Amino acid sequence: MKIVIINYGAGNIQSIKFAIQRLGYEAVLSHDEAEIRNADKVIFPGVGEASSAMQMLKATGLDKVIPTLRQPVLGICLGMQLMCNYCEEGDTQGLGIFDCDVIKFSDSEKVPQIGWNQIENLKSNLFKGIKEQEYMYLVHSFYVPMNDKAIATTNYGLKYASALQEKNFYGVQFHPEKSSKAGSQILQNFLNL
Structure with missing residues (x-):
């Protein structure tokens, strides 16, 4: 199985690569369109600020490539947010894969949300074998x-x-690569799709 982690300068790609290795697979880090299109599975990570991450995607032309992919694609954290229509952070137009927007937590919440929180109302094969109210690791100020x-x-x-799906596109707000055994199970489920 060919697994490509999109490398566009805005991701914690090494920790995802190591998480894939722990499952017994090798992942390639790439921003090459042909290599991404020929992958069996594509992981689209993201850490940092939305508008600068989108500028890096545009600089490599990946903003046009990602929405046209046909294989399973997993956006993680900012990767998921960039797959939405719009993000308030940096007044950023997203890729428009998920028909929803990303907004900032109100001042009544401690921002960013950092640490473990539960996921529930699980509705996809991405969560096969994951129990309701499982804990995942999150770091984000926008939702x-x-x-x-x-x-x-x-x-x-x-x-x-905290997770989205549109056809072959999946997005998770949490970091499966930092979410212990349950996070590893979610990555394995994605590779099994």
């Missing part, structure tokens, strides 16, 4: 409000969509 693409939710002063 996706509840919508009909949500395949998992999390409560942090309000209920929000």
